[in-house]
Amino acid sequence: MDQLVHQILSGLATGGIYASVALALVMIYQATHLVNFAQGEMAMFATYLAWALMQAGVPYWGAFAITVVSAFVLGVAIERIVIRPVENSPILAVVIVFIALLFIFNSVAGWIFSYTIKPFPSPFPAEPLFGNRYLSSHELGSMAITLVVLLLLFVFFRFTPLGLAMRAAAQNPVSSRLVGIRVGWMLALGWGLAAAIGAIAGMMVAPTVFLEPNMMGGILLYAFAGALLGGIDSPGGAVLGGFIVGVLENVVGAYVGTELKLTLALVVIVSVLVVKPSGLFGKIHVVRV
């Protein structure tokens, strides 16, 4: 029983990471109806940036802030420079561009920073907080940061004019343009936000999985699964989906064995989707004939 509680709690901690990346995927999905396969590699690259800054002597939270801001700028730049020219191409052509971005980030990171595994510091103290037996303080801290990011995003989209404009641009681009919203820039902002969220997720996960160019591969897959499980058009659902996937993965890993845990977790997710094809909280699409 004790072990099960432990597994579920640390599952929630990794689930928080999946939830952040899932949220980043949803950000781009809502605006473009595409899943950005390069999201994980962009986060990995940003984490390397933080690592390089810390090597240069910048304190943790300074490096954290600089990284988040530069990830935002990088995200905007990618949308403006790389994605915009293929905006009106067939969907699969855009997907291939995403995959190409994945290759480029992965390869360039390996080239600049080498493929050797690097330790990444955690900003939280080494001993467990509040004397609890179940969670390390890094797990607790990263969960807290995930929740803070969520709250900030919720406030941004719900209560600021810019957030409202971004939601409008995603929902109905043509009408938004008519009322004077610059839809193209809203898209770019969405990319920037997604990249910034990804960067935070990357810095939170790096202390546990260690820093290397392929560190986000599995995480992206779980985040994708979480986003679809919760419903990819609902940010809250995607976050919940991320948490569910985290717990599922951890419990399956502990009780069935690690070698098939990825497979089993995916089988469970796909079976849920077969029963509920729009995810647990997604809108059911009704098409007008």
Added chain:
Amino acid sequence: MNPAIDRRKLLGVALLVLAACALPFFIANYRVFQMTLVLAYSIALLGLNMLTGFNGQISLGHGAFSAIGAYTAAVLMDKAGMPYWATIPIAGAVCFVAGFLFGLPALRLEGLYLALATFALGVAMPQILKHKSIEGWTGGVQGIVIVKPEAPAWTGISQDQWLYFFTLAWVLLLFVLGWNLLRGRIGRAMVAIRDQPIAAQAMGVNTAMVKSLTFGVSALYTGIAGALGAIAIQFVAPDSFGIFLSITLLAGVVIGGLASISGAFFGALFIQFIPNVADEISKAAPWAIYGIVLIAFMYVMPTGVAGFVRLLRARLVRRRGAPVAR
């Protein structure tokens, strides 16, 4: 359709086949081996294109069917002592069943959800192949080494050349069959389901059946390609059938041109040779170069090489003042 144009097309295809037959006598053995792989890839790409290009079902997991085909062939040769040529149809049949069965639950899923389901299949396959319970057959992480087939003595050609012709024969057979399938009733039903599923159903197309059958046939093609590739490489191992292969196949289909038969060859040439070219340009970050080339292709020809060729031909015809051939 204009019969004169058709005859010209037929002549073109005949010339290409002749050139393909002559090719292995003019290039080094290693290049022959590479061209054999190109031929095998082209079969896999045609299979995936049937599913994604013609039927509109995306698959990020076709590497798994390639793995099933390759392992079927390898296990039959290694454990049952079957001759290499007899294993190819069996590999195809096994993959057809696997694809059909996978296509049944996939019926409920569309777009991204199907992408995730197939992605899961692609990710899971190497893990399943490595699993202990079937290690006796698959050889676990080590994989299986296959003996390279000898060319019959009367031909007097090298092993690589023989394998090339063996693969070419399969390419011809499968492309003629595929072309026939796609231009006929079933092919039209496939395209109708892609473009207007509801209208197709109203016109009496059995959507569920056609979709799962397409999955099966697509897996059959990819499985045969996997088996042919395994015989050419003489080795199968779980990690050569990872998610990377699936993504490469999808990229090959899009680069070649969706819903185009000739696109399969362009795509196969791309995925066989561009990584080598990228490696020569930059040893440090070859995949970055590969990615840049991918993006460049998508900028210049968003409908793939085949679509680009079609566009060029249409322009040429128009400039000459003749009516645009359709």
